[in-house]
Amino acid sequence: MDKPVQVEQTRDSSRSEGDPDAVMSLTRARLKIKDILNPNVVTASPAETVFCAARRMCHCRVSCVVVVDSGNIVGLLTQKDLVLGIAQEQEAYGQLPVAQRMSSPVLVASPDMPMLEAAQILRSRGIKHLPIVAERNLIGIVTQTDITRGLIYMTPLQRVCEVMSSHVTTIDEGMTVTEAARTMAAQKVSCVVATRFDEPMGILTQKDILMRVILLQRNPTCTSVGEVMSAPILPIPPDYPVFAASRAMDKMRVHRLVVTEAGHVRGIVSQTDILHAVERRLAEEERHWLLLVCSDIPMFMLDATGVVTYANVAFLRLFDAQSHEELVGRILSQEGLWSGPQDRERLLAMLERGQSDLLELVARTAAGRPLRIVVLLAVTKDTGGDIIGWQGVAWPVAGARTRKKALCHNSRGNTPGYVTPNL
Numbered sequence: 001m002d003k004p005v006q007v008e009q010t011r012d013s014s015r016s017e018g019d020p021d022a023v024m025s026l027t028r029a030r031l032k033i034k035d036i037l038n039p040n041v042v043t044a045s046p047a048e049t050v051f052c053a054a055r056r057m058c059h060c061r062v063s064c065v066v067v068v069d070s071g072n073i074v075g076l077l078t079q080k081d082l083v084l085g086i087a088q089e090q091e092a093y094g095q096l097p098v099a100q101r102m103s104s105p106v107l108v109a110s111p112d113m114p115m116l117e118a119a120q121i122l123r124s125r126g127i128k129h130l131p132i133v134a135e136r137n138l139i140g141i142v143t144q145t146d147i148t149r150g151l152i153y154m155t156p157l158q159r160v161c162e163v164m165s166s167h168v169t170t171i172d173e174g175m176t177v178t179e180a181a182r183t184m185a186a187q188k189v190s191c192v193v194a195t196r197f198d199e200p201m202g203i204l205t206q207k208d209i210l211m212r213v214i215l216l217q218r219n220p221t222c223t224s225v226g227e228v229m230s231a232p233i234l235p236i237p238p239d240y241p242v243f244a245a246s247r248a249m250d251k252m253r254v255h256r257l258v259v260t261e262a263g264h265v266r267g268i269v270s271q272t273d274i275l276h277a278v279e280r281r282l283a284e285e286e287r288h289w290l291l292l293v294c295s296d297i298p299m300f301m302l303d304a305t306g307v308v309t310y311a312n313v314a315f316l317r318l319f320d321a322q323s324h325e326e327l328v329g330r331i332l333s334q335e336g337l338w339s340g341p342q343d344r345e346r347l348l349a350m351l352e353r354g355q356s357d358l359l360e361l362v363a364r365t366a367a368g369r370p371l372r373i374v375v376l377l378a379v380t381k382d383t384g385g386d387i388i389g390w391q392g393v394a395w396p397v398a399g400a401r402t403r404k405k406a407l408c409h410n411s412r413g414n415t416p417g418y419v420t421p422n423l
Helices: 020-029 050-060 079-087 115-125 144-154 177-187 206-214 242-252 271-294 313-318 341-353 397-412
Strands: 064-069 072-078 129-134 137-143 170-172 191-196 199-205 256-261 264-270 299-303 308-311 357-364 370-381 387-396
Touching: 050 064, 050 072, 050 079, 050 206, 064 137, 072 079, 072 129, 079 177, 079 206, 115 129, 115 144, 115 271, 137 144, 144 242, 144 271, 170 177, 177 191, 177 206, 191 264, 199 206, 199 256, 242 256, 242 271, 264 271, 299 313, 313 387, 341 357, 341 370, 370 397, 387 397
Parallel strands: 170 191
Antiparallel strands: 064 072, 129 137, 191 199, 256 264, 299 308, 299 387, 357 370, 370 387
């Protein structure tokens, strides 16, 4: 049974600490698997019965057990494996050895793997559990739930209707658990919505089958879905916040919520849906970030207090700065950056109003020379409407007027373009 352990090698996702263009990547790279892993791993031997392993999963309230033989990881037994066994109607299924039902070989990861990279592995391999190994020793496990919980704080996702699965698999509540398991296996889903006369009555998940059929040793071919489903459904509306939905799943210890509107099922939002949405959002932000870094337009970012948190190379060049540290960490409105108090006060007033605006100001560069510039500041808010920072663009006055002329020319033709007002 000593099968080789398949290890996912960790790529070096970080860049130099002194590289100002690596700020976003470094922030993400610092979020490591070791920060969220669960060190309390539930294990089983390949020789023990499926029923014994299933009973341990229920007792420990976990969705899988790591199968270990002579100190080596040889497999994983998950709720999905158990449901597939029922779908196949294997005789004396619970008395089979774990070795006959486990998934093998096992993909494992290093504790230093970036969390986002682990999320991408789960998605690409279609798995939900990742044992963590250090020096060939099992030190913990990370699940899709752990990673979703860790990554959701990185993206301001909005409503569940933006991330939910609109295709919902339904089954009549009078059908048997075996028929439901076959449907789940054929549709490659982890749950079905049980209906009565097309009205949603409950939901049957892999966990329900484990807890209420396998553990209680009920005959799945003689047990109806209605007897073991989770009911009643606790629905959420389509405009329910994604963050709140994730928190609700954690609190209720479930992996999915049914989305309804006017009494009809609109979709299901699961941790998988949220995780995939987070990945897509982060990928979009990464593309935006690369455009920002490589742009020849001077751009910068402020936090909610007006402190410069980022400046691209073009902005550093505009202010005669030799290094990122000359500007980052300074309050944009501090006296040393502006030629006169009036300009500084106008900038302060704009920040205090909390509104996006455009100003023509005279700055003082790091070399001490006066620089007339046009500054456009756009406020950034969180999902609650609170200001979390600003994104800014600055042009020398001559360059700003030239840019306006070019943009206005585009707007008169067929080329779509955005004309900055009052430039």
